[in-house]
Amino acid sequence: MAAQFGRRLCKGAATTAVAAAAVAALSASQAPGATGEDHARRATAGASAPVPDAPSDGNATGNSPYYTDLPPLNSPNPSPSPTVGTPVAQGDAEAGIPATVLDAYKKAEAELRSGKPGCNLPWQLLAAIGKVESGQARGGAVDADGTTITPILGPALDGNGFALIKDTDHGQYDGNTEYDQAVGPMQFIPSTWAWAGRDGNGDGKKDPNNVYDAALAAGHYLCRDGWDLSREDDLHSAILSYNNSQDYLNTVLSWLEYYRKGTHSVPDGSGGLPAHRSDGTPRTPSPKPSDPQKSKPGKKPSPKPGKPGGGSPSPKPPKPPVPPTTPQTPTDTVDHLQDADTATLTAMAGHDFTEQIGTRAETKADKSVAKVRIRFTISGDTDATFTGGESVATVATDAKGVALAPALQAGEKTGDFKVTATVVGRKVHGVDYTATVTERVADTLTRTSDTPLTCTPGGEFADQVKVKATYKGAVADKVAATATLIKSPLDTTENDKGPYFKDKDGKPVRTLADLRTDAKGLLTLPKLYADDTTGIFLLRITTAGGTTLTVELTVAADVTSPSPSASPSPSPSGSSSSSPSSSPSSSSSS
Structure with a gap:
C-alpha cells in the first residue's frame, strides 16, 4: 500500500x-x-x-x-x-x-x-x-x-x-x-x-x-x-x-x-490467492497475534565468536546494541486540546446545525499541531448524528492544528446532548461540547381556503378547517399544534357552547391536542358540529413556538348570506346579541 x-x-x-x-x-x-x-x-x-x-x-x-x-x-x-x-x-x-x-x-x-x-x-x-x-x-x-x-x-x-x-x-x-x-x-x-x-x-x-x-x-x-x-x-x-x-x-x-x-x-477455502503485494513482499501467512516479533527494526545480530586456536587474535567483545530510537509523531507532541471558537450549537429537530465544532491540538507551549487525528463522539439521549448517519467521526487537524467535525444533523429527540473531542492514540483530556435540539416550530399559519365556515343550529359544518404552517418561508412539517374553541379574543379559555368536535365515542370536545402538521406543512382538523346556540364563534390554532391563527365559525338559522356585522354573538348566558366587536376576522400572529 x-x-x-x-x-x-x-x-x-x-x-x-x-x-x-x-x-x-x-x-x-x-x-x-x-x-x-x-x-x-x-x-x-x-x-x-x-x-x-x-x-x-x-x-x-x-x-x-x-x-x-x-x-x-x-x-x-x-x-x-x-x-x-x-x-x-x-x-x-x-x-x-x-x-x-x-x-x-x-x-x-x-x-x-x-x-x-x-x-x-x-x-x-x-x-x-x-x-x-x-x-x-x-x-x-x-x-x-x-x-x-x-x-x-x-x-x-x-x-x-x-x-x-x-x-x-x-x-x-x-x-x-x-x-x-x-x-x-x-x-x-x-x-x-x-x-x-x-x-x-x-x-x-x-x-x-x-x-x-x-x-x-x-x-x-x-x-x-x-x-x-x-x-x-x-x-x-x-x-x-x-x-x-x-x-x-x-x-x-x-x-x-x-x-x-x-x-x-x-466453496469456502477454495478461492484463488493473490500473488503480488504493493510493497513487493511475497505472499506469506500473517502471524498470530500471540506470536513474538521475530525481528525489530534497528536490531543487529551479534557477531559470531572467533574459533579457539585459530591463530588469529581474539575478536573484540561486541558492543551492546543501541536500542532503536522510536520516531516521534505529531500526536506525541500534543499536550492538550482547545476549543477553536465553536459557536453555540442549536438546531431545530430534523434540521442541520449551522455551526460546526472546531477543536485545536496544542503543545505544552500552546503551539498548534497539524496532522493529529481527532475523534468526535456523540453521547447522550439523542438521535442526532454527523452527516452520513454516524455517531463517531475522525478528522485530522489542518496546518493550523484545527479539526472541524462533520456537520451535525438533529434528529427528532429534543434536548441537550454532548459531543466529545479526543486525540486518537494519546491520552489527554478531551473537550466536551453541548448541543441542543429544539422542537419544530412554525412562524406563519394560514387557511388554505377563504370559504366562510357556516352551519345551521344542530347541524355540521360542510367544510373542514385546513391550514398550512411555514417557517422562514419553508414548509414547517411535523410541527405540534393545538386547536381550541375559545370564548373570545381576550378570553382564550375553552368555550362550553357552540361548535364542537367529536371524540372517538361521539361525545363533544372543544380542544384537540397532540396535532401535528404533515410532510407538506398541512393540518386538517376533524369535522365540526354545532349545538343549538347561534352566533359567531372562534377557533384558535396554536403551534409550537407560539404562532396562532384564529378562525371564525358562524352558526345561524339562515346561512345563505351571513353578515358578520349583523350576526348574533353568544352571550355569557347563551342568548344571542349583536356585538360587532366580538366578530374578529381570521388572523395570524407569532
Missing part, C-alpha cells in the same frame, strides 16, 4: 498508467454494447476524471499494503510485465467468490440499502475491496460463523516503509502493544475499527476478523459523509478514504468492473 502523508511505496508498485491501461484493456475486451453508465469503466479506462482529495481521517487501513493483482484480460497472450499489478490470466476461476464471504457482502449491501438507501452501495464494491485487501479472506479461509481461521494482519505501522501509527487498542485486535496493524479480511486499523466496527452476524460482538462484521463495517465506512456511490466523484472519494493511493483506486475499480460482469459462488 502507498505510505501515508504522500509517500508512495515504489518497490514493485504498479504505476497509475499501468493500472489504467489494464482496466481499459479489460473493458475493451468485453462484449459490445457497453454504455457510459458505468462510472468505474469511464474513470479507469479514460482516466479523464481527476481524483478528488482523500478525506482527512487517516484512512480505514492506515494505507497498509494491499494486493495489486488485476482481473484477467480476455486476451490469449497478455503482455508480461515485471511490475506489480500485472494482469494475471487465471481464467473464470477469478470470478468465483467463497460462499460465506459472498454471503457477507450481499447481506451488508441489503442492510445498507435499508439503512442508508441514498448511498447506493453495490456488494461488488465490497467484493473488490475484499479482493484487494485480503484476497477474499485468503480464499475463504473462514469458519461457519464467518471468522477467519487464522488472523489476517498487515505489517506493523512503525514508520519503517509504512505509515507511523502507534498502538491505539493495547493489542486487543492485532496483538501488538507498540504499533497498530491492519486487521481482518477488510484490513481495518484498530483506531478506525473502534468507531466503524459493526455486528454483522448478530452475535453481539464487533469482530474485525469476522467477515460479516467487517463487510458491514466497510459498507458503513464507505457510505459516510452523505456519499452516493452511484456518482463517480463520491465513489472515488469513498475508495480513496479506504486507502489514499491512485494505484489502489484503479485496482479496486478494475475488480469492481470485473465482478459486475458476473460472479459465482465457490
Whole structure:
C-alpha cells in the first residue's frame, strides 16, 4: 500500500498508467454494447476524471499494503510485465467468490440499502475491496460463523516503509502493544475499527476478523459523509478514504468492473490467492497475534565468536546494541486540546446545525499541531448524528492544528446532548461540547381556503378547517399544534357552547391536542358540529413556538348570506346579541 502523508511505496508498485491501461484493456475486451453508465469503466479506462482529495481521517487501513493483482484480460497472450499489478490470466476461476464471504457482502449491501438507501452501495464494491485487501479472506479461509481461521494482519505501522501509527487498542485486535496493524479480511486499523466496527452476524460482538462484521463495517465506512456511490466523484472519494493511493483506486475499480460482469459462488477455502503485494513482499501467512516479533527494526545480530586456536587474535567483545530510537509523531507532541471558537450549537429537530465544532491540538507551549487525528463522539439521549448517519467521526487537524467535525444533523429527540473531542492514540483530556435540539416550530399559519365556515343550529359544518404552517418561508412539517374553541379574543379559555368536535365515542370536545402538521406543512382538523346556540364563534390554532391563527365559525338559522356585522354573538348566558366587536376576522400572529 502507498505510505501515508504522500509517500508512495515504489518497490514493485504498479504505476497509475499501468493500472489504467489494464482496466481499459479489460473493458475493451468485453462484449459490445457497453454504455457510459458505468462510472468505474469511464474513470479507469479514460482516466479523464481527476481524483478528488482523500478525506482527512487517516484512512480505514492506515494505507497498509494491499494486493495489486488485476482481473484477467480476455486476451490469449497478455503482455508480461515485471511490475506489480500485472494482469494475471487465471481464467473464470477469478470470478468465483467463497460462499460465506459472498454471503457477507450481499447481506451488508441489503442492510445498507435499508439503512442508508441514498448511498447506493453495490456488494461488488465490497467484493473488490475484499479482493484487494485480503484476497477474499485468503480464499475463504473462514469458519461457519464467518471468522477467519487464522488472523489476517498487515505489517506493523512503525514508520519503517509504512505509515507511523502507534498502538491505539493495547493489542486487543492485532496483538501488538507498540504499533497498530491492519486487521481482518477488510484490513481495518484498530483506531478506525473502534468507531466503524459493526455486528454483522448478530452475535453481539464487533469482530474485525469476522467477515460479516467487517463487510458491514466497510459498507458503513464507505457510505459516510452523505456519499452516493452511484456518482463517480463520491465513489472515488469513498475508495480513496479506504486507502489514499491512485494505484489502489484503479485496482479496486478494475475488480469492481470485473465482478459486475458476473460472479459465482465457490466453496469456502477454495478461492484463488493473490500473488503480488504493493510493497513487493511475497505472499506469506500473517502471524498470530500471540506470536513474538521475530525481528525489530534497528536490531543487529551479534557477531559470531572467533574459533579457539585459530591463530588469529581474539575478536573484540561486541558492543551492546543501541536500542532503536522510536520516531516521534505529531500526536506525541500534543499536550492538550482547545476549543477553536465553536459557536453555540442549536438546531431545530430534523434540521442541520449551522455551526460546526472546531477543536485545536496544542503543545505544552500552546503551539498548534497539524496532522493529529481527532475523534468526535456523540453521547447522550439523542438521535442526532454527523452527516452520513454516524455517531463517531475522525478528522485530522489542518496546518493550523484545527479539526472541524462533520456537520451535525438533529434528529427528532429534543434536548441537550454532548459531543466529545479526543486525540486518537494519546491520552489527554478531551473537550466536551453541548448541543441542543429544539422542537419544530412554525412562524406563519394560514387557511388554505377563504370559504366562510357556516352551519345551521344542530347541524355540521360542510367544510373542514385546513391550514398550512411555514417557517422562514419553508414548509414547517411535523410541527405540534393545538386547536381550541375559545370564548373570545381576550378570553382564550375553552368555550362550553357552540361548535364542537367529536371524540372517538361521539361525545363533544372543544380542544384537540397532540396535532401535528404533515410532510407538506398541512393540518386538517376533524369535522365540526354545532349545538343549538347561534352566533359567531372562534377557533384558535396554536403551534409550537407560539404562532396562532384564529378562525371564525358562524352558526345561524339562515346561512345563505351571513353578515358578520349583523350576526348574533353568544352571550355569557347563551342568548344571542349583536356585538360587532366580538366578530374578529381570521388572523395570524407569532
